[in-house]
Amino acid sequence: DAGVTQSPTHLIKTRGQQVTLRCSPKSGHDTVSWYQQALGQGPQFIFQYYEEEERQRGNFPDRFSGHQFPNYSSELNVNALWLGDSALYLCASSSGSGARSYNEQFFGPGTRLTVL
């Protein structure tokens, strides 16, 4: 089992550009959550995808969007990049039945995004 995988590992962009990050969940998981971890901070929840739809969203602007594919993998897209978007972006997968119960989230190693 490869666990949660993310690509790319590192990425450098300039202000105003757009970026796409990718995540493959752990085998058997159908729910993907994305978090932003700025330097020296804890991860902040961006959004969660289940059954190819955005199920919940944190306090992030519409420049942040996502997608989930039928194989449960997911993409995070960020448009009009700001310097402040520089961070480690973490993907977490879990098994979500839709019920309001906790299913452990398994985190990937993250994608380090630098915006110049």
Next chain:
Amino acid sequence: GNSVTQMEGPVTLSEEAFLTINCTYTATGYPSLFWYVQYPGEGLQLLLKATKADDKGSNKGFEATYRKETTSFHLEKGSVQVSDSAVYFCALLNSGYSTLTFGKGTMLLVSP
């Protein structure tokens, strides 16, 4: 909204010393509480959890007790090792679909 406050680091200890990392939270009700660990270049790993008041979570020699009176979930270990050097995050489960609110993290550095 929900929030988690952790003691600032880095915490620097010698091998075999006693460890405490403080964590307090603000939330509606009594959310499940977690400690995650992040080793350099890796993602977050769940270290331990507690789902209700007075529960004690434990793993790999680490312990934390859910104290609703003080809204705290302090992490402790009796004898740290160099391999415990990492960043530790306290987190709570938000009501809804398994999303987490994290503290800022505390770096632990253990020297031989």
